[in-house]
Amino acid sequence: MKSAAGPQFGNVTVHLRECVPSLWWLLVLLVLFVPGQRHGVWGSDEPREAAIAREMYISGDWVTPTLNGSPFYEKPPLTYWGAAAAFDLTILAAFVLATSVEWIYISHLLLVDVPLAASVILALALFWYGYRAGGQRKRFGYIGCMIAAGGAFLAKGTVGVVIPASAIAAFLILRREWREIARLLAPWNILVLAAVTLPWIYLLAEQGGGRALHEFIWRNQVLRFFSPAADHAEPPWYYLPLLFEILAPWVIFLPPALYRLFRPCDAERRMDAGRQFLLAVIVVPFVLLSIASGKRQLYLLPLMPGFAIAIAIWCAGVWCEAPA
Secondary structure, eight states, X not given: OHHHHHHHHHHXXXXXXXXXXXXXXXXXXXXXXXXXXXXXXXXXXXXXXXXXXXXXXXXXXXXXXXXXTEEOOSSOSHHHHHHHHHTXXXXXXXXXXXXXXXXXXXXXXXXXXXXXXXXXXXXXXXXXXXXXXXXXXXXXXXXXXXXXXXXHHHHHSTHHHHHHHHHHHHHXXXXXXXXXXXXXXXXXXXXXXXXXXXXXXXXXHHHHHHHHHIXXXXXXXXXXXXXXXXXXXXXXXXXXXXXXXXXXXXXXXXHHHHHHHHSOSSTTSOOOHHHHHHHHHHHXXXXXXXXXXXXXXXXXXXXXXXXXXXXXXHHHTSSOSSOO
């Protein structure tokens, strides 16, 4: 009993030591970002600059700045370009993602997690396109989702399908959209996914036989998820402190962004589909990756766009004009 207790205490101590860099990151970010992290426009200049940027974004005229509809020739447009771009959620979310520490580092490395993340992001985006569309465009969106999910499988295996599938399934089940589930799992969509993934599995079996399939499926897919002896085995809470590192310097905005995402401004109002889908994209894969035995910091890469979108939405005040 004593010998068992000793290693457990030692493992906790080692894990706490590993968390120290994350805590230092948090301290630095608190110093840099908390004072005045979100405030209204101040003075006489800031409201004017914000109004000019807003008019530029609405009008689509990126050459001539305007104020109250009249040309404003006092200053060149660089500041207004940047501020106007922030009004576009797509641009703002892309900027948050592109300037996050982990994304900058990992996306420049030759690792399977990079095409995995790209394929997962594409699969989720194409599902959302198909979900919101109708008729032929819905079919194209869902077929594209299956192709992208197949690409994610070819990048890293079953996790490439599990991440988008878990988020999409949770979203549709939460909304009780059984017919939409049937549309997504239509035979032709499943055939498309099989057409992308099965040829490689067949060729692998042809060349390597049962041993190759056992190594790939059992050892590197199943055991990595379930076995406590898997490579890079870590406790379930392993990823929580790592959020302070992978989303730096934007992580300081994550708590209020998630708070607003979980809690609508109007307590009586039900969550809309967009909010529910973003929650599913962030929460469900994060829980699954936390349950899995094998864990590494870069495994969170496919989840980073969801966090970036949540931060961008909060910063832009899209779901609530009042400060969070």
